[in-house]
Amino acid sequence: MRRFSWRLCVAALAVGLLLPTGVGWTQDDDGESTYQGLPPDALIEQLIQFGMTELLDHYIAGSGGGPDALIAQATAPGISSDKRNSLLEQAINALTGQIDAIEPGGDPMEKLERFQLTFKKAWTIVSLRCGPSNQRLRYLRGGDADREEVVKWTEAPVRTLRRLDQDIQDAIRKLLGAGGPHASKYLILVMPELEDLQLKVNYRAAWSNFYRAAAINPATNEEMTAKRRLLTDAIDRVGDFAGGEDTHGVKFASILLTGMCLREAGNYDEAIAKFRIVRDADTELGLRFSALFEMPRTLTEQGKFSEAQTALAQFSAAALQLVGKDYAWEVRLNSAMLGHYLYQRWALADPSRQGQLQTQAEQALVTLVQQEANPSYQQEYYKIIAKKYRGGADEELSSVVLLAKAKLKRVEAFQTEQPKQREELLDETKKLLGMILERTDPLSQSLRDQVLEEKGIINAVIGESQEAALDFLQLAQDILKDDPNNPRAAQMAENAVRLAYQVLYERQEAGEHISHRSREVFIQAAAFLLSQPAWREAKPELAEWYMDLGWQYAQLAGGENDADQKIAMCTKAIEAYESVPAEIGGRSNTREHMEARYLGLRKRAEILEIMTLAKVSDAQALAVRAKLKAYGNDATNAARNAERAGDDALRADLFEWGSDAEFRAAELLYEPLGQAGLAVDELVGLRNRWPGTTILENSFELEIRVLVKERRVAEAVTKVKNFYDKYPDKGAELIRLVTVQVRKGINKARYDPTAAGSLKNLQEGYYELASMLAEGIDFKQQQALAENYRLAQMVAEARYEVDKPDLALELFQACTALRDIDRQGQIKVIEAAYEKHVGKLNEIAQAKQINTTELMSLAEQFMERLKQAGYGPDHPASVAVRDARDNLQKVQADAKSDASKRKAAAAILLRVLRGGYRREKRRQLVAVPLDPVNIQGVARCQVALGKYEEGLLTYDNLIRRTDPEAFGDLYWLAQLERGRAALAAYADDADGLRGVIRLIIQLDYETNGQFGGKASLFAAIESKAKEHLIKLNEPWGSDLPTTRPGSPKSGQAGSSD
Structure with a gap:
């Protein structure tokens, strides 16, 4: 028997995934490149193996798309399985076309070519089209889907190779007995090729038989007979190769194949004897590895489970020693698959321990992925696990398989360019992850961290940042509970903080309402991260985290109804602000530290505002005042240092913060301490202490506020005019400040039933002040209106307050048009x-x-x-x-x-x-400057004039265009006024009244029952709407819930976005 040149390719196929093999190369006598002498399939194989992509592309482009080019494309690295199979099927069809083009009864040269193409087509189907499934089944990585694939595709090639063997024998006999002038030529040229081809056909027919037999899971006697026939034929075909000298270089591969056929046939002891021969032989590494793998598998199938355990441990040690550390990941993978298989079979054989053994089977896969440090290998493991169990019902799969499927679907989703397909795949992925999280068994719980991380990654990538933040927060908490020293807990907590912040940032950038829930998620994440001293040590983001935490607590305080809750939120904000360090990691942190102190002090002053005057003691007010004054001194010193350092921006900021702190200290003298004179005197001194800051306008505004409240309007007007004369560029800002403060007082008194006298006094004083200031100005002139815009707003607002809505509307509309x-x-x-x-x-x-x-x-x-x-x-x-x-x-x-x-x-x-x-x-x-005061003014006047439909539309426009962050009080006041206007407009309209109730329910959901601190006022509107419906003998609708799932009224958790 002649030695043939396909030895290493066959050995590589026998080994499967492990062996990095190649073909021997020789230099041609004429000095041409070795590549030129290779057949197309061998050339393509080498170009792929050595990564010569440019040469490969050039060859494929010039090959005209024949079967070799298609095979090259199909077997190129990185190609998807669907694309690979499609290309291989095209190659198979192309080979069929080439075979059909050759007449069956041609001369010996043509017959040889037809035989070679027939062989190539059959082996392409078995080794390439079925190759991945064959190898998965061989290494216990395949499942029912792989069995079906192999059974379907190998039927024809197995039959073809058997018939081809006979056809070649017939051709050889005819050639030997032929006469004529060309007989000698054919004996020299064709006979060696036919003999070589017959050896290949025999050998590869044996492997084809084995792969088909191994895929058959016999359910009938007929199928069992067919399987045994295939195995017997395979053993017979490699008998000559397995015995005697290793003439063709496939002796030990043939012995290995014989052992696997014996195992499949149930002749386990004989099989193990064959595997020991290969294991101990001086042969290729991959064959010895396969023999080691087969031994615990065979003992498992024999039912010798304890011996299989021992053999498995021996495999892990011996295989690692055999292949070395570079292939340790493959040893771990094969050990896990063997262990999984062993305990699965054992569980079926021992019903009394079935649950325990099945858990051990799944644990083998869990341990494999959890202990793998290399993400690439871990992803490969998941891919293998998912493919093994593909096609099974999700509910029946173990959690590790569900996780593997989820990871693959996530990868597939991120690779597709079809948005709809991506969305569907990610939905499926999240469903699978959710199934695992719902399970309470220990194995599922052990995967919880990986599931949360996977879910967090998906939510983060698809823009569900808030959900991702919650996933990572839960993951951080779980990790910390299990292992306080695990650094991943801090990393996951940081992920949660950054993602929760991203939600706030994006909504603020878009001018959208930031929900109560979004703030709470950020607070939970940041508070957890900052609760661990080791995590925050020397972190450059530390100041930013504390600042953001304080700011979000402050925003929640603004939306609280209950005064005690509001104060509690302010207190939390103060704690966060006061935690901002003066230096981080030895680096000065003056700016953030001083800004945070300032913001914290503002919250302290705000707490006094929230408390009723009767509850604020002088001692409390004086304590806050002392802190504000002390901050002013510290800001002065820090500003000097900044000036010396050449940091003009920091100096300017410190001046603003310090001046505002001292202004608020003086304001406390006025209220609640009731020392208006001392307050004014102190403010006069502050103007010189803090030049170039807003203390100038603020101090004059407070003086004017005092005068208006005391109805000393003439003096107030004189103050304003003198200010205009002295500071013409700041006059408009003063008017704005006066308007804001008077409006604040009026709005506060408007909704306080005990403040009717105070309200009237403020309204009339405001109108008197505005009228005196506007005396002699014709607002109908465009230039005059533009030059006195703030004053025109003030006059319009004052007219509305004293029941002159027609005049007020005219002026508000003029201001709106100008802006x-x-x-x-x-x-x-x-x-x-x-x-x-x-x-x-x-x-x-x-x-x-x-x-x-x-x-x-x-x-x-x-x-x-x-x-x-x-x-x-x-x-x-x-x-x-x-x-x-x-x-x-x-x-x-x-x-x-x-x-x-x-x-x-x-x-x-x-x-x-x-x-x-x-x-x-x-x-x-x-x-872009949008003055919502104008729109609110127009809406108010329209409603006061009975133009309800117009007024409601204007309120809708105002609410849609008002940023609740920048104009929170105005936003909620507009919502409240709109509700009242709707109540008046629809007093006799049942559908309209139901719409009012629906709107309040919607706001309840959106704000977690807070309504920007005005819940009782909204509740009064809802109650009134229901009263009207009762009078109309109309229900308020079965579709309207009596409790809110997102509201504290129902006793449930806060709503989510």
Whole structure:
């Protein structure tokens, strides 16, 4: 028998996943490249193996799309299984076409070619089309889906190879007995090739029989007979190869195959004897590894489970010694699959311990993935586990399999470019993860950390940042509970904080309402992160975290109804602000420290405002006042240091904070301490102490407030006019401050039933002040209106307060028209800039080839815009652009990345930049001056004049365009006034009254029952609407709940977004 050249390829197939093998190479006599002498399939195999992608692409392009080129494409690295199978099936069809083109009865040369193509087609089906399933089944990584695949595809090639063996024998006989002039030529040229081909056919027919037999799970005697026949035939075919000398280089592969056939046939002791021969032989590493693997498997199938345990331990040790540390991951994988198989079979054989043994079976897979430190290997393990159990009902699968399926679906979702498909895949992924979290068995609980992390990653990527924050927060808490020293707990807690903050940032940027729930999630995450001293030590973000925590507590305080709750939230804010350190890691932190102290002191003063005058003691007020004064002194000293250091920006900020703190200290003298004279005297001195700050306008405003309250309006007017004369550029701001404070007093008195006299006094004093100040000004003149805009607003508002809505409406409408002219101009500039930038991005996207150089330049320009807008490098907007840019650079620099990867990376950067410009446009539009006071004034006047429909529409416009963050009091006041207006408008309209109730229920959900601190007033509107419905003999609707799932009224947890 002749030695043949396909030895190493066959050995590689026998070994499966492990062996990195190649083909021997020789230099041709004529000095040409070795590559030129190779057959197409061998050439392609080598080009793939050595990563020669350019040569491979060149060869495929010039091959005309024949079977070899299709096979090359199908077996190239990184191709999806669906694409691989499609290409292989095209190759198989192409081979069929080539076979059919050769006449069956041709000369010996043509017959040889037909035999070779027939063999190639059959082996392509078995080794390539069925190859992955064959190997998965062989190494216990396959399942029913793999069995079905192999049984379906190997039927024809097994039959073909058996018939081909006979046809070749017939051809050899004919050739030997042939005469004629060409007989000698055919004996020399064709006979050796036929003999060589017959050996290959025999050997590979044996492997084909084995793969088909191993895939058959016999349910009938007929199937069992067919399986045994295949195994017997396989053993017979390799008998010559397995015996005697290793003439053809496949002796030990044939012995291994014989052992596997014996195992499949149930001849276990004989099988183990064969495996021991291969294990102990001086042969290829991969064959010995396979023999080691087969021994515990065979003992398991024999039912010798205790012996199989011992053999499994021996396999793990011997296999690792055999292959070395580079392949340790493969040893761990095979050990886990063997262990899983062992305990599964044992559980079926021992019903009394079935539960315990089944848990051990699943634990083998859990341990495999949990103890793997390399993420790439871990992902590969999950892929193998998921494929093994594909096709099974999710409810019947173990949690580790559900997690594996979830991870693969997540990867698939992020790779697809179809949004709908991505959404469906991610929904399926989250469903699988949710199933695991719902399970309470120990194995499922042991996977909880990985499931939460996976869920958090998905939610973060798809923009469900709040849900992601909750996932990571729960994960951090779980890790800390199990292992207080595990650094991952801090990492996950940081993830939670950053994601929760991102929700707040994005909604603020978009001018959207930030829900109570969103603030609570951030507070939970930040408070947990900051609760661990070791986590916050020397962290550069420490000051930022405490500042943000304090700010969110402060915002929650603004929305609380109950005074005690409001004070509790303010107190929490103070604690957070006062925790901002003066230095972090030896670095001065003056700015954040002083700003936080200032904000904390403002909250202390606010607590006194929240408390009724009767509850505030002089001692409490004096204590806060002392802290404010002390801060003023500290700010003065810090400002001097900043000036010496050349930090003008910090000096200016410290002056503002210090002056405002001392202003509030003086304000406390006025109220609640009741020493107005001393307050005014102190303020006069502060104007000289804090030059160039808002103390000037604030101090004059307080003086005027005192005079108006005491109805000394003439003196107040004189004060204002003198201020205008002396500080003409600050006059409008003074009027605004006076208006804000008087409006604040009026609104407070308006909803206090005991303050009717105080309200009338304030309204009349306000009207008198406004009228005197506006004396001689004709607001119908555009220039006069523009120059006295704030005063015109003040007059309009004062007219409304003294029941002159017609005159007030006229002036409010004039103010609105004036402001809209300016707004429209700014809006046009913003929109034009947006169209310009996005238009350029669209041009790049629509080009035949993306100009990545220009795209990178635009990314740099956008990052510079963010920097100029005050966004630091860690700001979410900056991070998103930088990550997308860096990803594109990395892909471009990677020589292995193909055009599709570069295009995908460029598409990501394009999408990020488009989104960035869209958010910038939205932020700029939100920032365009919109004076909601005008809109509220128009709405109030329309309602007062009985124009309810117009008034309600105007209120809707106001609410839609008012940022509840920047104008929280106005926003909720507008909601309240709209509710009252609707109540008046629909007093006799049942549907309209139900709409009022629905709106209040909706606001209840959105605010967790807080209503911006005005819950009792909204409750009164709802109650009144129901009274009207009762009078109309109308129900308020079975679809309207009597309790709110998101409200404290129902005793349930807060609503989510």
